[in-house]
Amino acid sequence: MSISISHLGPTGTYAEAAALAYANWLSLEKGQKCFLCPYPSIAQTLQATADGQAHLAVVPVENSLEGSVSMTLDTLWRLDTLQIQQALVLPICHAMLSSADNLEAIRTVYSHPQALAQCQGWLDKFMPSVQQVSMNSTTEALKYLEEDGTAGAIASGRAAEIYNLPILACPINDFSSNYTRFWVLSLQPSPGGSHTSLAFSAPANLPGALVKPLQLFAKRNINLSRIESRPTKRSLGEYLFFIDIEADATQPFVKAALDELITYSETLKIFGSYSVLPIE
Amino acid sequence: MSISISHLGPTGTYAEAAALAYANWLSLEKGQKCFLCPYPSIAQTLQATADGQAHLAVVPVENSLEGSVSMTLDTLWRLDTLQIQQALVLPICHAMLSSADNLEAIRTVYSHPQALAQCQGWLDKFMPSVQQVSMNSTTEALKYLEEDGTAGAIASGRAAEIYNLPILACPINDFSSNYTRFWVLSLQPSPGGSHTSLAFSAPANLPGALVKPLQLFAKRNINLSRIESRPTKRSLGEYLFFIDIEADATQPFVKAALDELITYSETLKIFGSYSVLPIE
Numbered sequence: 001m002s003i004s005i006s007h008l009g010p011t012g013t014y015a016e017a018a019a020l021a022y023a024n025w026l027s028l029e030k031g032q033k034c035f036l037c038p039y040p041s042i043a044q045t046l047q048a049t050a051d052g053q054a055h056l057a058v059v060p061v062e063n064s065l066e067g068s069v070s071m072t073l074d075t076l077w078r079l080d081t082l083q084i085q086q087a088l089v090l091p092i093c094h095a096m097l098s099s100a101d102n103l104e105a106i107r108t109v110y111s112h113p114q115a116l117a118q119c120q121g122w123l124d125k126f127m128p129s130v131q132q133v134s135m136n137s138t139t140e141a142l143k144y145l146e147e148d149g150t151a152g153a154i155a156s157g158r159a160a161e162i163y164n165l166p167i168l169a170c171p172i173n174d175f176s177s178n179y180t181r182f183w184v185l186s187l188q189p190s191p192g193g194s195h196t197s198l199a200f201s202a203p204a205n206l207p208g209a210l211v212k213p214l215q216l217f218a219k220r221n222i223n224l225s226r227i228e229s230r231p232t233k234r235s236l237g238e239y240l241f242f243i244d245i246e247a248d249a250t251q252p253f254v255k256a257a258l259d260e261l262i263t264y265s266e267t268l269k270i271f272g273s274y275s276v277l278p279i280e
Numbered sequence: 281m282s283i284s285i286s287h288l289g290p291t292g293t294y295a296e297a298a299a300l301a302y303a304n305w306l307s308l309e310k311g312q313k314c315f316l317c318p319y320p321s322i323a324q325t326l327q328a329t330a331d332g333q334a335h336l337a338v339v340p341v342e343n344s345l346e347g348s349v350s351m352t353l354d355t356l357w358r359l360d361t362l363q364i365q366q367a368l369v370l371p372i373c374h375a376m377l378s379s380a381d382n383l384e385a386i387r388t389v390y391s392h393p394q395a396l397a398q399c400q401g402w403l404d405k406f407m408p409s410v411q412q413v414s415m416n417s418t419t420e421a422l423k424y425l426e427e428d429g430t431a432g433a434i435a436s437g438r439a440a441e442i443y444n445l446p447i448l449a450c451p452i453n454d455f456s457s458n459y460t461r462f463w464v465l466s467l468q469p470s471p472g473g474s475h476t477s478l479a480f481s482a483p484a485n486l487p488g489a490l491v492k493p494l495q496l497f498a499k500r501n502i503n504l505s506r507i508e509s510r511p512t513k514r515s516l517g518e519y520l521f522f523i524d525i526e527a528d529a530t531q532p533f534v535k536a537a538l539d540e541l542i543t544y545s546e547t548l549k550i551f552g553s554y555s556v557l558p559i560e
Contacts, residue, residue: 064516134414179516211498218491236344236459
């Protein structure tokens with residue numbers, strides 16, 4: 001049986017590159033064949049897998065320059081059915097694509113807001129007067145570039161190949177060390193592994209509300225690799241906390257920590273334990 | 281002497297409404313006259329005040345639905361000279377502005393990414409097939425709406441009045457409780473007040489790195505009203521933490537806490553102590 005993988009499209013996005021990398025790994029390691037299903041937003045990518053329209057979803061979680069992808073965190077909290085199967089870390093190298101002869105001829109630059117933000121210093125320096133227009137993905141605007149000689153787009157070198165578009169400058173990210181972490185999710189239970197991700201809402205105001213959850217991990221020598229707050233959307237000053245720990249939730253001392261965490265949480269959601277797949 | 285206030289423009293933005301509210305308060309309470317200076321981005325708004333081109337900057341910090349405004353936090357950390365004079369909380373009520381006859385005639389909706397995100401559920405329900413285009417502000421696209429009958433924009437009722445544009449639907453935010461917190465900043469020392477904001481970078485990996493800073497506030501009964509992580513931009517998994525505490529940094533026990541925090545921080549930046557101005 002072929003496995004369907006939903007991701008943010010259209011073709012040429014970094015999310016597609018991550019989905020392809022995971023599909024290659026599944027093919028090599030497990031002999032499984034995959035096909036990709038692009039969706040127009042991260043929310044729809046996750047919803048499709050939650051609804052059973054795809055077996056797996058591959059979505060970006062955080063970038064080393066721009067931080068968390070709020071849409072992914074908020075949608076996962078809302079859906080409450082998807083479990084993490086695997087994490088992948090992909091290097092990100094942005095290029096300026098355009099059919100213009102040079103940078104000076106470009107009036108408008110299109111890209112995903114994360115990509116625009118990751119290249120903000122370069123844009124301010126080399127294209128200070130262009131209009132920057134945010135799109136749902138890095139590749140959504142590429143189809144217009146052939147007709148419009150005053151348009152540019154920030155996307156990957158791979159997207160330039162796929163759409164047969166010239167690269168005017170590369171790399172253009174402000175910091176050369178640019179990585180994005182992706183999660184592979186499905187309705188299946190997570191397989192276990194070195195990392196566990198969870199989120200909880202704490203009672204309003206934080207004097208001890210956050211100290212106690214962090215202490216219960218610290219006293220068991222469980223390392224936190226990430227903490228991120230998101231608004232509950234109920235009232236200004238009320239938050240959810242998304243936490244990644246470097247431990248497997250199936251181990252008894254980790255399970256004990258999570259049981260204790262329930263007593264300090266209004267709502268606790270565990271997104272699963274999984275390993276991290278390195279990608280060259 | 282008139283006081284100049286920089287804010288995200290063009291005219292009609294929520295940031296301008298916050299700047300006007302603060303200017304009114306300055307006029308009523310202190311008899312000071314103000315004039316507003318719109319800038320095309322939050323980074324440029326803050327830079328203008330850091331460079332002495334404006335006396336004060338008014339910028340959004342966080343919204344009750346969409347969370348922190350990364351551009352504000354990242355720019356404040358980078359500039360390291362501006363101090364918070366005051367916080368303001370403004371209710372946010374979004375409207376769909378268009379010269380189209382009805383919602384069905386609209387093909388493209390323009391707005392700031394935060395405003396698009398705050399109305400995502402409404403857009404999915406009532407305008408599922410429109411293209412959503414992110415702009416630098418809620419009002420940047422309004423000038424095109426008069427000519428283009430297939431364009432809509434998410435902005436405030438006040439923007440509809442200023443640009444003389446019809447409102448097709450209001451309110452359209454997904455949750456009725458929608459507030460944005462703004463900070464007023466300048467090169468002057470902060471005046472002191474009920475809240476103190478700071479940020480610090482901790483050594484990589486967080487077992488105790490975050491527990492100890494939180495404990496030192498908890499043991500002094502200093503309430504944390506907010507914690508937010510941002511990437512250091514050096515390497516995936518390295519973070520800055522932005523913290524708001526409900527205490528005045530000039531009080532000795534708060535000063536002692538901050539002195540202790542220095543020992544756990546790689547870099548500690550204190551953005552000042554200030555009060556919160558309620559706005560009806």
